[in-house]
Amino acid sequence: MFLLTESPPFVPIVNGLDDTSNFEEFENERxxxxxxxxxxxQTFTGKNLPFVGYTYNRQNPEAERTVHRSSTTAINISILDETLREPSQLEVQLKMQRKENHELKLQVRRGLGAxxxxxxxxxxxxxxxxxxxNCW
Known part of the structure; x- marks a missing residue:
């Protein structure tokens, strides 16, 4: 607010859009x-290396959304940790199927033995x- 109330120290007079009369011209020094x-x-300097360019890869928009929501990200990570620690339902079913398969194999062996x-x-x-x- 203070700058708005003060008057500038120098007000240039401009005669048109392309008026350069307020700029000083400098002579090029050889x-x-x-x-x-x-x-x-003696040592490597990179000042004479050519510009090779760069590449920019945009990240996944899903990743950007989760980065901006830090509190929900923390919750999502804790849920992910819990799910990784606990065996999934498919793993439990697989273990049960393997156990049942083993028991059936044992029964078949016993039956074949009999x-x-x-x-x-x-x-x-x-x-x-x-x-x-007497029998026949």
Missing amino acids: RMPSVDAFRVP VLNLFDMVYRLLNSGYHQG
């Missing part, structure tokens, strides 16, 4: 070549001559 220009530099024992008993009975007697 520079003499310096000895430093002819020396071989069937083989019965076949062995029948084979022995048939070969022992028992069938020649």
